[in-house]
Amino acid sequence: MPESPCVACCRLNSEKMCVGCYRYITEIVDWNRRSDAENYAILQKVAERKAQAKRDEATTAQPTTPITQAEWQAAKAAVRLK
Template sequence: MIESPCVACCKLDSAKVCIGCYRHISEIVDWNRRSEAELAAIMQQVAARKAAYQQQDIFNITTSPITQAEWQAAKQASKRSQD
């Protein structure tokens, strides 16, 4: 299993991408339920996002911690997409 890129610094930007691990909230909430192929694809997206963010002044990006409501909404969306 591919390890999570989590660095325990969950701060979402306006696009709901964590600026710690560069995953979208939907990729974070169901990481452990994804296939190896899906995880590999996410890791490719993570690398691309990281490179794009490094081109920006990351200290001037408005962020907020993941709220319980955001987490629950993302989990519900994930469940609906799996049905």
């Protein structure tokens, strides 16, 4: 199983993407239940997002918020409905 990119930051930007690991909340929930192929695909997207964030860092500073319990539950429900 691929290792989670989590860095225990858990702060979401306005797009609901964690600024610590560059995953959307729907990609964070159920990480351990996804297939290796799904997680590797997410890791590829994470690398692209991280590179883009580094390029954008000098020009934009977005406010962040911690993940709320309600957001976590809603994302978990959305993932399980798929």
